Amino acid sequence: MPQHGPALNFRDFVDDLLAAGDAVRIDQRVDPELEVGAITRRVYETKAPAPLFANLTGAEPGFRLLGAPAGLNSTGAQQYGRLAAHFGLPRTSTPRDILEKLIEAMHADPLSPVTTADAPCKEHVQLGDDVDLERFPVPLLHQEDGGRYFGTYGFHVVASPDGTWTSWSISRTMLHGRTTLVGPAMPQQHLGMIHAMWRERGLPTPWAMVLGAPPAAVAAAGMPLPAQVNEDGYVGALTGHPVEVVRAETNDLYVPANAEIVLEGTISPDETAPEGPMGEYHGYSFAESRPQPVFHVDAITHRTDPILPVCAAGLPPEENHTIWGTMISAASLDLLRSAGLPVDMVWCSYEAATCWMVISIDLDRLGRLGTTERALVDAIAEVLFDSHPGWLVPKVILVANDIDITDIDQVVWAMATRAHPGTSHYTFPDAPGIPLVPYLTPDEARAAKGGKSITSCLQPEQFQGTNKGITASFRGSYPKHLQQHVLDNWTSYGFR
Numbered sequence: 003m004p005q006h007g008p009a010l011n012f013r014d015f016v017d018d019l020l021a022a023g024d025a026v027r028i029d030q031r032v033d034p035e036l037e038v039g040a041i042t043r044r045v046y047e048t049k050a051p052a053p054l055f056a057n058l059t060g061a062e063p064g065f066r067l068l069g070a071p072a073g074l075n076s077t078g079a080q081q082y083g084r085l086a087a088h089f090g091l092p093r094t095s096t097p098r099d100i101l102e103k104l105i106e107a108m109h110a111d112p113l114s115p116v117t118t119a120d121a122p123c124k125e126h127v128q129l130g131d132d133v134d135l136e137r138f139p140v141p142l143l144h145q146e147d148g149g150r151y152f153g154t155y156g157f158h159v160v161a162s163p164d165g166t167w168t169s170w171s172i173s174r175t176m177l178h179g180r181t182t183l184v185g186p187a188m189p190q191q192h193l194g195m196i197h198a199m200w201r202e203r204g205l206p207t208p209w210a211m212v213l214g215a216p217p218a219a220v221a222a223a224g225m226p227l228p229a230q231v232n233e234d235g236y237v238g239a240l241t242g243h244p245v246e247v248v249r250a251e252t253n254d255l256y257v258p259a260n261a262e263i264v265l266e267g268t269i270s271p272d273e274t275a276p277e278g279p280m281g282e283y284h285g286y287s288f289a290e291s292r293p294q295p296v297f298h299v300d301a302i303t304h305r306t307d308p309i310l311p312v313c314a315a316g317l318p319p320e321e322n323h324t325i326w327g328t329m330i331s332a333a334s335l336d337l338l339r340s341a342g343l344p345v346d347m348v349w350c351s352y353e354a355a356t357c358w359m360v361i362s363i364d365l366d367r368l369g370r371l372g373t374t375e376r377a378l379v380d381a382i383a384e385v386l387f388d389s390h391p392g393w394l395v396p397k398v399i400l401v402a403n404d405i406d407i408t409d410i411d412q413v414v415w416a417m418a419t420r421a422h423p424g425t426s427h428y429t430f431p432d433a434p435g436i437p438l439v440p441y442l443t444p445d446e447a448r449a450a451k452g453g454k455s456i457t458s459c460l461q462p463e464q465f466q467g468t469n470k471g472i473t474a475s476f477r478g479s480y481p482k483h484l485q486q487h488v489l490d491n492w493t494s495y496g497f498r
């Protein structure tokens with residue numbers, strides 16, 4: 003029997019979403035050219051259930067797409083339900099629950115994958131002349147995109163030439179031809195690092211791409227774990243079960259055995275092609291394409307009636323915010339706490355499109371430290387800005403932990419009332435950073451540094467362990483017993 007459960011089996015994940023009313027099966031005919039993208043975009047923006055497109059124009063019967071695999075849900079308590087399901091957590095999990103689970107697994111022993119003979123991903127195997135990516139309903143997601151995107155929610159599998167490091171990572175791939183894809187392999191990301199190792203030897207990089215992967219695996223592939231750390235072992239630790247894998251048909255890489263679709267082949271050492279533009283995580287599309295490496299597909303294997311997951315990137319909240327942002331938050335919280343800094347929580351507000359990270363500072367510990375704002379800011383910058391997660395997010399906001407940083411309303415209030423113009427803003431023009439940030443100057447983007455800042459919403463009194471003023475609110479302004487009385491009587495007052 004193949005491995006089951008929503009965290010380790012994409013098909014089970016989809017079935018669970020349908021059962022919970024957090025996915026909707028669409029039997030009406032939908033066109034992969036823009037209509038899938040438009041529906042998926044509106045789903046994100048209205049926090050509607052994930053669309054399972056079961057009847058696609060021009061597609062082979064049975065071939066399906068799942069949009070918004072980690073979109074938010076509009077029903078308050080289950081807002082993060084689709085995200086939590088990726089980890090097999092209850093649908094009512096909070097950001098704190100999810101982050102602590104992710105961090106616990108970072109400190110646990112990795113559980114390496116195990117091979118299995120029971121591999122649904124091999125139900126259909128295409129080799130040689132039979133390889134044809136056009137068989138799949140590859141969507142054109144935005145009208146401004148430079149092409150149709152096959153890989154928006156799948157991960158690359160590559161390994162270092164000495165075989166000691168296997169990397170699973172998400173990076174987008176655009177359809178280039180019947181047997182070719184094109185997409186970025188940034189040198190600072192692990193895909194690019196391992197690709198560079200093979201190129202130095204003048205060799206193509208053995209490669210596979212997994213679509214409809216176990217949800218915990220795709221989330222880990224979107225997580226900035228350190229270099230040399232195998233994401234596959236992390237997924238084992240995270241789920242408590244080794245991922246069941248199977249050898250690729252045409253190279254020595256291993257892929258999750260129950261994946262919906264697996265592409266195998268090589269990344270060319272020298273061949274590039276124009277890729278993009280594409281609507282991106284920061285919410286914009288810039289009208290340029292760039293030369294990127296070409297991926298040659300030598301084999302396709304897939305399940306019967308395969309489901310290809312789709313992220314239609316753009317304005318939040320989509321998977322670049324709910325998955326990438328959450329995974330960056332976990333890695334950063336672990337980093338800062340492990341460095342002994344008085345950090346209570348880290349959250350990349352989804353609304354900020356993974357362009358800022360809010361760090362909440364433990365007020366009690368801050369008061370005891372006897373430090374200054376400048377010293378705290380520099381200590382955080384030193385730990386964060388040279389790290390793999392910190393490279394990804396340019397703006398950092400510090401607030402005391404009387405604020406729930408996962409509530410954007412509270413973060414806005416703190417920024418408006420606590421940050422002091424002129425003295426609360428610290429810039430780091432020499433810090434390295436992801437060059438995709440929209441506001442970078444051409445020089446900064448070319449140098450991949452600058453545009454980084456820390457804004458402190460800490461009040462001077464908070465460095466002495468006290469707050470300036472009392473928060474005038476339901477929680478702050480009434481005795482506990484009266485709060486409880488009001489809560490107990492809420493419906494009898496006539497409220498719902």
Ligand SMILES: Cc1cc2nc3c(=O)[nH]c(=O)nc-3n(C[C@H](O)[C@H](O)[C@H](O)COP(=O)(O)O)c2cc1C
Nearest residue numbers: 171172173174191192223224225226321322325326
């Ligand atoms: C939906 C989604 C799409 C992403 N697309 C890209 C991409 O196109 N290029 C990229 O470098 N990173 C992309 N990322 C972020 C990387 O997956 C992430 O930074 C991860 O840490 C990279 O793996 P690595 O740490 O092993 O290098 C994406 C993440 C998600 C969740």
Ligand SMILES: [Mn+2]
Nearest residue numbers: 169192227228
């Ligand atoms: Mn990695």
